[in-house]
Amino acid sequence: MMKEYAYFPGCSLEQIGLSYHQSSIETTKKLGVELKELEDWNCCGATTYFHVDELLAYALCARNLAMAEKDGLDLVAPCSACYKNSYFTNKYLKEDPDLAEHINYALEEDNLSFSGQIEVKHLIEVFVHDVGFDEIRNNVSKPLEGLRVAPYYGCQILRPKKDDEDVEQAEYFEELLSAIGAEPIPYPLKLKCCGGSLLISNRIAALSMVRNLLQNAEENGAAVIATACPMCQVNLECYQQQVNQEFGTRFSVPVVYFTQLMGLALGIPGKKLGIGKEIVAATPLAPYAT
Amino acid sequence: MVKPSFSDEIANLLHASHGNPLKTCIQCGTCSGTCPVVDYMDHTPRRIIGMIRANLKDEVLASNTFWYCASCYHCTVRCPAQIDIAETMYALKRYSIWKHVHQEGLVGPTFSETFVKTILRSGRSFEPILATSYLFSAGVRELIQEAVTGTKMMLKGRLPMLPPRIKRLDNFKRMVSRVIPLEAE
Secondary structure (H helix, E strand, O other), X not given: OOEEEEEOOOHHHHOOOHHHHHHHHHHHHHOOEEEEEXXXXXXXXXXXXXXXXXXXXXXXXXXXXXXXXXXXXXXXXXXHHHHHHHHHHHHHHHHOHHHHHHXXXXXXXXXXXXXXXXXXXEHHHHHHHHHOHHHXXXXXXXXXXXXXXXXXXXXXXOOOOOOOOOOOOOOHHHHHHHHOOOEEOOOOOOOXXXXXXXXXXXXXXXXXXXXXXXXXXXXXXXXXXXXXXXXXXXXHHXXXXXXXXXXXXXXXXXXXXXXXXXXXXXXXXXXXXXXXXXXXXXXXXXXXXX | XXXXXXXXXXXXHOOOOOOOOHHHOOOOOHHHHHOOOHHHOOOOHHHHHHHHHOOOXXXXXXXXXXXXXXXXXXXXXXXXXXXXXHHHHHHHXXXXXXXXXXXXXXXXXXXXXXXXXXXXXXXXXXXXXXXXXXXXXXXXXXXXXXXXXXXXXXXXXXXXXXXXXXXXXXXXXXXXXXXOOOOOO
């Protein structure tokens, strides 16, 4: 049976991370999963709503959750920030009826209500838990043999902690890469922050965090870095040149979405996966994109 | 009536947090050792917690520490006293915006307010507008670098030209005004 989810792409996937959107749609379709885009979704607020007003932040995330509930579908977010905000709003509203009542009073204005009927997942969790490695392996037609990939988790897929999962030694990204025939390399800084939320407010700190991640990937022989978040991708890729200017380094490491790698292994043409929109050309993928 | 101390005020802001209260901090410094931005902060996260508990309100509000928090939650997951430290940094940001008190020259407070206003106007975020909060504080070199990066992204079709907006914007704005009063446009 076709698995179906309410898909909340988030603002970044509309343009800056368009290739993530394209590759998410293509790979899920190939694996029998349908992502039904939430009609009229709004911004999750990234980190900044919470700087200004906590209730407002919950209300805005709850609007998306209530729309997914209306469709009777679990909510899937490909962006780690959207995921974290949606996940914890869902959790807190389920646990706190007073908070939910307050938020529902606001949601009435858009004829919506939150009743806590759905779950929130990150897109990578859909592949890892709901589709499963066996199913993915069975659908691989062009294994990415010999492609050395640094699995970059970043922060907000794993943190804050949700249940009793291991937040210090996650391995599922590596397993996913192995399932498509690629070679996940040891990447000691894989859980370290890329500084995405600081790019405007503390540029030099953000660039130095990017530098550390690029250097660690290069030292471990990565041909590409794989990410599961548009903020991480933009930070690591588009700001590479600024890192080089600032620190006198010469990094040139392609940074791609894990869905683009999956797509290639599933035999989907590179163009449909948004490959070619990179600023640091993804040349190591060329042999697999034919 | 007794006026609450600064330490109480921050503790009250954390009432909804799921971590332990700040007074359970054992000052071990795991947060400071974990923090990826600690080198750029006036005071380490461990020290800021100690300063809050000592009611050093002016010194805390004058520091850049919480504005430089990257929201990576690494300290939160490692705290042996299970204090939600990243959430504490959020609480300090809210307190600072609410009181209009922060260190001179920080971009963070302006950026946060611009971001939120953008979203409340259209329902979605729009990168080119967000960059305007940056223009006032950045140096010439940074601006040129940013323009070069922006141009490269635009050439690859990765920057939006027009601000997006949601369809049910009127409902959305009325919804927001049930939570916080909106300024007239």
